[in-house]
Amino acid sequence: MKFLIAGFGSIGRRHYRNLKTLGENDIVLLRSHKSTLDDEEIVGVPVEDSIEAALSHQPDALIVATPTALHLDSAIPAAKAGCSIFMEKPVSNDLDGIQKLASELKIHEKEMLVGFQFRYHPGLKKVKAWVGEEKIGRPLMVRSHWGEYLPNWHPWEDYRESYAARKELGGGVVRTLSHPFDYLCWLFGGVQSVGSKIENLSDLELHGVEDMGEINLQFESGVFATVQVNYFQQPPQHTLEIFGTEGTIRWDNEDGVASVWTVTKKIWERFEMSPGFDRNDLFMAEMRHFINLTKGLEPSQCNLEDGLVVQNLVSKILSQ
Secondary structure: OOEEEEOOOHHHHHHHHHHHHOOOOOEEEEOOOOOOOOOHHHOOOOEEOOHHHHHOOOOOEEEEOOOHHHHHHHHHHHHHOOOEEEEEOOOOOOOOOHHHHHHHHHHOOOOEEEEOHHHHOHHHHHHHHHHHOOOOOOEEEEEEEEEEEHHHHOOOOOHHHOHHHEHHHOOOHHHHOOHHHHHHHHHHOOEEEEEEEEEOOOOOOOEOOOOEEEEEEEEOOOOEEEEEEEOEEEEEEEEEEEEEOOEEEEEEOOOOOEEEEEOOOOOEEEEOOOOOOOOHHHHHHHHHHHHHHHOOOOOOOOOHHHHHHHHHHHHHHHHO
């Protein structure tokens, strides 16, 4: 198969390397040439600077790794050309154009995968299994917290110029750290109501975007969740706690471990990561799935409709 990668910053480069590791070497790049990373590893790889020229290579699939606000610029033409689509989260910076993308995918009977890689995390998959088997009874309340220090996120670039810091590129902490919204819906289903407070509290030099958000979600199942995200926390923290009628579940992204305490055993049981587990394992699992999706061997584990759930949540949060 032939893969087109739109965008060759840090995440585009990761997907390129993972494709190569998985034996996929027929790759075309669509680039703006704004990346500050070196180009040594892509010598000899076809590079185009327009979507029209890139699609003339007749790729089977597109990987969208451009800034959020530019996602649909490549995704809609590629869907119209009959490509399967892998799109980094979130789907876009607003809802304009998404129905056009959905229409083209339907016409050409192609699938899309949205890049919420935490769905592939072994610890979170174990959390989902525990919730499904009612290990802690009926879940009542959830607390998710994700804080990052934006200047340390991509130390090779000026954070002030990154998409995450700029409104016109679809940045802001709520969009950029939107993974908890996806995995909470994956765990607990549809959201009934949303309440939020977003602010710019720190001294970071951001351009029209927020650096913190505190969001309350009421799920149709009755579960109540609080999600906190920020750009200024040192050291970073990404954790999840679920409180049920018969126990508690915890997950910590730092070591990946999931733990459960139940009223029957009254001890913490731990689900450990396999030796050698690496963050890139999530992206590798995601890319294996996308390759199989493109071949028609598997349905999407996170399709456009799933991505739209998060998109709508983000829109509601930012409009309050």
